[in-house]
Amino acid sequence: MFNFLRSYFSNDLAIDLGTANTLIYARGKGVVLDEPSVVAIRIEGGPNAKKTIQAVGHEAKLMLGRNPKELSVIRPLKDGVIADFTVTEQMLKQFIRRVHESRLLSPSPRIIICVPSGSTQVERRAIRESALGAGASQVYLIEEPMAAALGAGLPVTDATGSMVVDIGGGTTEVGVISLGGMVYANSVRVGGDKFDESIISYINRNYGMQIGENTAEHIKKTIGSAFPGSEVKEMEVSGINRAEGIPRKFTISSNEILEALTEPLNQVVRAVKDALERTPPELGSDIAERGMVLTGGGALLKDLDRLLAEETGLPVIVADDPLTCVARGSGLALEKMDKLGSIFATE
């Protein structure tokens, strides 16, 4: 009865709680926050020993790998699910506070939050609880492939098959959607983080150099590629030489990064092929006609679409602004939430 009043005072939110980045979509405003899912916690000793949050988001990410002993920089999500419940809750609380003004007449926001399609009930419960603890009045869950498809503009409610591959920081979600439901959904725990780990491991193994996560991510974004191209790029990187224990600079090429990324990329390709194998023939022909859509930060890896096109023989298209697809898709569901109230449930 009072929903129309609530809409005047409250700012309902859709959250893409990702392993790498957290995005928040506010009703009527669009994506209002895009911050890394990183929290810096200061641990104080002495008689008043306590833990306080020093920074979250971009500020905390800058501290990653540069922190002293008493400052713990944590990524509270791993493989798309919550690894540290308390820190996740605090991080969400901080993010929500940034985008949701706390006023006397402002009720707590209702929140739509994304969960990996392969997450367990316990993992979903943890996400729901952390959002409630962060100040949500009600929490609705939406599976990431569905949100990604909505954000990419796919006709999810039509009687036609749409395939979406959302490559996030911790997971790769593959979903085949038709008539508003997921015909097939799979989630593999490979994503941007695994790409970074592979680069770190490759450089460690072949150059005897240690590099940090931020450096590995920078390499991936700069010269990373999923498919061999005619152009070979090079990049100068700094790391610690394991033998000497001294910082050194070295140069690495895009072909080497391609080699480093082979293993995690193969897992992504395998997940996509599995999905295609299990897709009903009618939907398969739709996908062959329409192609599959890449979303998520992983879609920005150079020539990943071409790799998947070569491996599957199907058209592969990259969605507009793939990084925010899931958040925008959740936001679309949020905008329609009041009209579609009956389809949401708190459990």
Next chain:
Amino acid sequence: MSEGLPQPPLTDISTADVSAGGWLPGAVLRAERESRGLTMEAVVQATRFSVRQVDALERDDYASLPGMTTVRGFVRSYAKYLQLDVTPLLDALDSVAPLSLPEVRRPANMGEAKPRISALRRAATYFFVVCVATILMLTVYGYVIQQAPQSMPLALNSLQNNQSVQVLPTMPTDSPSAVSAGPSVESATLVPLADSGSAVVGVPATSAVLPAAVKDIPAGMAGNPAVVAVLPPVPALSVTFDGSSWIEARDATQKVVLSGEFSAGVIQKVEGKPPFQLWVGKASAVRVFSGERSIDLQPFTRAGVARLTVE
């Protein structure tokens, strides 16, 4: 991971005039492909869209392509293959055929469905509940008010504001004006009680005189309980019931000397050490006599309950 795709020459073609010139993306892509001497099959090989679809795109026949999301992705892939800047092409596409967001009808993965209740029905339910609650409250309130005169607890609660009746020397029964004038008036003067805020009212022996005496209550005390003065010696109090009513009487020691509910026709004596405090549940059905004199309960009655002290 094959590497055998034909690659176009690495020339940077400006498409800044795509929008300005009114060109459509498909026409630009076709012109660019032909200028580089590339065949349609090469594009098919690179993008994995069919020849029919490539041809449709180059003719800007978007209706025969599966949705604008696919068309945008197709243009992006095609432009990437030709190494063109895709932004002006997509802008031109937007101006011709903007991307419409899909209608969300039933994302079935959002949880179990609840039965849908229309807003109107919900509002009607709220309204009905509020009405029922209001009627219930009014009924309870009315019942309480109606039962108050016969309700002992209510009377006792009002006891805190009780009135005291001081019996002062008797005045001439046939001269009501003497209440406010004459030598005997002094003893019958209204004496405010310092602590209780109530007043001592000179009451003649007969009830007919009482209204005149009540008129002498100062305005500020008019709303306060009044005190009736009756002359001693005090004969025994008697209470005659003309109807069913309860009564409680206490003497100076606060001992309950009479208590209970009595029916019509009953006459009860009140004995003990004066002054007596009386609470009469239904004052209209009870007559109180001090000896032979009747005490009018009307001035001491509120909501049907009379509270007075007789000395």
